Amino acid sequence: MGQTTEVDLRQQIVDSIGELLPRVLKREVPELPESTRLFDELGLSSASTLELLLELEEALDLQIDVEEIDQGDLESVGTLADFVAAHSLTQD
Amino acid sequence: MFNAGPADLTAPERPLRVTRAVRRVFDGRSDTALDPELRIFLSDMVRPYGLALREDLLTAGVGHSYGEMAAPLIAEATSADEPVDVLVLAFAMHDLRLGRATSVYLSNLCPGGPMAFAVCDQGSAAAFTALRLIREYSRSGACRRALLLVLEQSVLHYEPAGPAEIPARHAGVALLCDDAGGAALSGARQHADVAVGQVATLLAEDLGALTAGRTDVTLILGGGLAALADAGLAERVRIAPEGQPYTGVWWELAGALDHDDPGLTVFADHDPNLRYLCVSALDTVAARQEQPA
Amino acid sequence: MTALTAVASYLPAGRVPIEELAGRLGLSDRQVRVFRRFHGLSEVCRDHDGTLFDLLAAAVGELDELRGREHLVKYVLYARGMPVAVPYPANPLHELCRKLGLAHAVAFTVTHHACATGLLAVDIAGRLLASDGVPGALALVIAGEKTFTRDAELVPDTSIFGEGAAACLVSADGASDRLLSYVTRLRGDFDGRLVEDPGLAVRFAKEYPGSLAEVILAAVQRAGLALDEISLIVPHNVNAVSWRRLCRMIGYPVDRVLLDNVAVTGHCFAADAFLNYRLAADRGLLNPGDRYLMVAAGLGATFSAMVFEH
Numbered sequence: 039m040g041q042t043t044e045v046d047l048r049q050q051i052v053d054s055i056g057e058l059l060p061r062v063l064k065r066e067v068p069e070l071p072e073s074t075r076l077f078d079e080l081g082l083s084s085a086s087t088l089e090l091l092l093e094l095e096e097a098l099d100l101q102i103d104v105e106e107i108d109q110g111d112l113e114s115v116g117t118l119a120d121f122v123a124a125h126s127l128t129q130d
Numbered sequence: 131m132f133n134a135g136p137a138d139l140t141a142p143e144r145p146l147r148v149t150r151a152v153r154r155v156f157d158g159r160s161d162t163a164l165d166p167e168l169r170i171f172l173s174d175m176v177r178p179y180g181l182a183l184r185e186d187l188l189t190a191g192v193g194h195s196y197g198e199m200a201a202p203l204i205a206e207a208t209s210a211d212e213p214v215d216v217l218v219l220a221f222a223m224h225d226l227r228l229g230r231a232t233s234v235y236l237s238n239l240c241p242g243g244p245m246a247f248a249v250c251d252q253g254s255a256a257a258f259t260a261l262r263l264i265r266e267y268s269r270s271g272a273c274r275r276a277l278l279l280v281l282e283q284s285v286l287h288y289e290p291a292g293p294a295e296i297p298a299r300h301a302g303v304a305l306l307c308d309d310a311g312g313a314a315l316s317g318a319r320q321h322a323d324v325a326v327g328q329v330a331t332l333l334a335e336d337l338g339a340l341t342a343g344r345t346d347v348t349l350i351l352g353g354g355l356a357a358l359a360d361a362g363l364a365e366r367v368r369i370a371p372e373g374q375p376y377t378g379v380w381w382e383l384a385g386a387l388d389h390d391d392p393g394l395t396v397f398a399d400h401d402p403n404l405r406y407l408c409v410s411a412l413d414t415v416a417a418r419q420e421q422p423a
Numbered sequence: 424m425t426a427l428t429a430v431a432s433y434l435p436a437g438r439v440p441i442e443e444l445a446g447r448l449g450l451s452d453r454q455v456r457v458f459r460r461f462h463g464l465s466e467v468c469r470d471h472d473g474t475l476f477d478l479l480a481a482a483v484g485e486l487d488e489l490r491g492r493e494h495l496v497k498y499v500l501y502a503r504g505m506p507v508a509v510p511y512p513a514n515p516l517h518e519l520c521r522k523l524g525l526a527h528a529v530a531f532t533v534t535h536h537a538c539a540t541g542l543l544a545v546d547i548a549g550r551l552l553a554s555d556g557v558p559g560a561l562a563l564v565i566a567g568e569k570t571f572t573r574d575a576e577l578v579p580d581t582s583i584f585g586e587g588a589a590a591c592l593v594s595a596d597g598a599s600d601r602l603l604s605y606v607t608r609l610r611g612d613f614d615g616r617l618v619e620d621p622g623l624a625v626r627f628a629k630e631y632p633g634s635l636a637e638v639i640l641a642a643v644q645r646a647g648l649a650l651d652e653i654s655l656i657v658p659h660n661v662n663a664v665s666w667r668r669l670c671r672m673i674g675y676p677v678d679r680v681l682l683d684n685v686a687v688t689g690h691c692f693a694a695d696a697f698l699n700y701r702l703a704a705d706r707g708l709l710n711p712g713d714r715y716l717m718v719a720a721g722l723g724a725t726f727s728a729m730v731f732e733h
Contacts, residue, residue: 135603234610252531262551
């Protein structure tokens with residue numbers, strides 16, 4: 039895989055979220071700015087958030103430490119990406 | 131929030147008084163009777179027992195829920211400035227809201243947001259046990275005011291799994307318990323494994339012990355003891371109304387307590403299937419004589 | 424003081440991987456993977472052929488300390504999480520009492536505290552015995568349920584139920600595993616069915632950690648202790664992720680919450696506390712004088728915590 043900078047990882051996460059959301063929500067999802075609100079705009083529940091995190095783990099070969107996640111992290115695509123970037127171990 | 135340490139039995143015992151009694155019969159039904167999920171749950175529940183569902187009753191959409199029945203009982207028995215600490219719901223035959231933690235639901239409707247739970251699987255003894263448990267919670271100072279709810283409803287949406295009386299109507303009784311006034315709980319006895327043939331003797335013994343020297347005694351007999359109505363057990367005897375196997379004795383008790391100063395009221399019932407004989411007593415004279423600690 | 428005199432557990436031999444339940448429970452492959460990855464579930468114990476009577480009888484059968492002391496048992500309490508589970512007037516509890524030589528005891532079911540009903544039953548049993556004041560008298564508390572209907576198989580997005588069962592003896596004058604405090608918080612505003620009401624699920628999930636933390640801290644305080652004096656938490660097996668989150672919230676080390684049964688038994692209704700106590704005791708995790716918590720919560724909703732001293 040090579041060395042991944044934190045910025046790269048975060049961007050990968052943002053991109054992946056965009057690709058994986060339609061799968062988790064089971065519907066088409068338009069291009070999303072990072073400010074898109076997960077609960078209010080997309081209707082993501084805490085259950086489907088875990089599904090999204092699971093998919094992210096598998097897509098990006100990560101292990102996400104979900105115990106620290108709080109409401110603030112789940113506000114938007116951007117905050118979620120920040121959380122995942124800061125709370126993941128990349129699998130070697 | 132209910133917060134208790136170990137029961138402190140060295141503390142002076144808080145006396146238990148029944149200060150208000152409310153009783154109602156309910157016409158009508160719960161809308162849950164037409165919920166399609168009801169059939170699914172019931173099917174799953176009866177399948178291991180090989181019982182048939184009552185399609186006629188399910189289609190008719192009859193039957194009631196204890197949450198809906200108890201709400202007006204609570205409203206009548208309590209007031210905002212008399213917060214309740216413990217609420218106990220006693221029933222024998224279940225209602226329609228099969229998945230609901232009804233006593234907890236009712237806690238949210240009851241002033242004081244009491245600690246609440248249900249007692250069941252004990253036939254007509256459940257309500258007597260519930261009253262005992264209210265006494266135990268009151269004793270240790272964990273509870274000052276309590277509400278006993280005894281409920282039954284008349285619709286069983288499947289063939290019963292054995293011989294047992296099905297109530298003829300939807301009925302409920304609420305007893306408010308406090309630490310002053312009203313009638314003092316002066317006895318709460320329960321005997322297990324009592325055959326029908328032994329009931330009269332045991333009941334007479336308990337009566338003797340509970341009423342020694344008193345002339346102002348009323349005996350209330352639940353449906354399971356109706357056969358002893360003319361056995362000369364007491365001067366004044368009242369019988370629970372027919373068709374109310376689980377609320378009947380409490381119904382009659384509520385009526386008796388409504389009179390000014392009923393004196394010593396002994397109320398009892400026997401469950402013929404589960405073989406419990408329960409005998410309790412409420413005393414307005416004792417309530418006046420004893421002062422709360 | 425209310426005390427646990429003996430605790431026995433029984434796990435049916437059947438172990439069903441949660442994948443096998445997916446079809447019947449309408450779980451997607453991804454939902455099953457979430458249960459495994461985050462909730463810590465793996466298998467649940469089930470007995471396909473046995474009845475509720477069989478399950479409870481097996482649990483009592485494991486309680487060696489009962490044998491020869493049946494005459495001392497004054498009360499038998501069945502702690503049931505599901506409000507209704509058998510058709511009227513079937514009564515496995517009383518059938519069991521007759522079979523076990525306990526027909527002389529006053530027996531009844533307590534319910535409505537969901538998975539916290541086991542804790543309630545212990546408190547009630549202790550109070551009855553204390554009031555009677557008969558030295559050496561005992562109460563038998565039993566727990567364990569059949570996964571007979573969907574609502575008794577699955578808590579959507581949260582847990583999967585198993586058929587583990589437990590039996591314990593409670594006394595009012597025991598020397599060990601003495602009850603120091605009991606706190607319970609009822610939230611009747613969480614009445615409803617998760618499958619029908621997604622809003623309920625969201626509200627409950629939001630409220631859950633704070634409410635559970637509240638009763639834990641209140642129980643510890645009532646016992647005159649600080650949280651770091653608690654050696655172990657004996658939890659309900661709802662799942663691992665909610666416990667890990669809660670521990671972060673209250674600052675309690677998650678490796679002192681006994682979660683090993685989650686992946687083995689599933690969530691065994693009101694029996695979890697006793698199953699996990701048994702596991703803790705068998706592993707030597709409880710030393711004399713240790714203070715530990717039993718904690719459970721469930722929809723209804725009820726949040727409960729008890730502090731014991733081993």
